[in-house]
Amino acid sequence: MADAPTTEECAADLDPAIVRLIGRPQYVAEAGIPANERNVQAMCAAVENANPAWWSAGEATVLLGQPYCPATMLPAWGRPELWEPGQGEPLRALQAHFDLKGLLGYPASIVVTYTTTFYKPVKLGDRLRTQQIVRRIGEIKSTKLGTGRFWTVDMQYLDAAGDVVGVESYDFFGFDKGEA
């Protein structure tokens, strides 16, 4: 299994304005909601996870040493509310991907693979910031879906100390169906 992406790459034929996006944090968001038992237990109920550490902060502390949350809850701590006072047009999840898709001029895209890596455990009460980073944009390729490019966008989650707690890494293929 590969670790999270370690190198930034780009195709040689890209517009310099697009190249400048690679490796640069975008959509740096303020701290989200505190990690909390309500969301953890709602998810554990949905999938029937009976791990006692997820149903009692006291039990988690006894078992794990701290009131940790399930690792896979990570994205929940970085998502915005559905609406907040004063909010304008809501951003789409992983806006950096949609920006890139538009800049490259591809009407369609699919997620090819999705990798999530957990570097530090999240405790109840932790608040995480997020930022999005375009990691790589490949050469033009033809596949059975159409002609397009592969690219990778990371969603990073950072704690109050600025340490990367986890990364969701999305590999996309953006394409034009008419150019298959």
Added chain:
Amino acid sequence: MKRLTVADVAMGMDLPELVFTVSATRLVAGALASRDYSPLHHDRRYVVDVAGQRDIFANTQFQAALFERYLNDWSGPMGRTVQMRFAMRVSVFAEDEVAIHGTVEDVLQDGPCGPCVKVTLNMTVDGRIVTTCDALYALPADEADNPWDRGGERWLQPA
């Protein structure tokens, strides 16, 4: 309470199967718990009329949580997820009955996060693979060890 240690695990070991019905209620509950408000995961009219799908379907985090539950069931509460890599081939729709199978591909005694195991997880519906997940999952070295204490040089670090 079961507490698996790495000594209990061998390469090639099959994990017990889990069969789980992804009801519409569970699917919506999971989407809201993960704070994913996309209509694809709760609004059947939108999904059918606009997105052209047959029903609402599970978001990625629901699938991740279900795989994590599967690993927790196997290991007991001390197991700790390091990494999951997904290939989602087909959506998991409301009322699908999924079966999850896991196989231990490798046992890593040392290195970042060790001891840990590489597990391949297959989620199927009617015998067809809908999602595969390659998971790296830390286990206790022995009954006194706590994988949740690992950090620094004893855990995977970001690039």
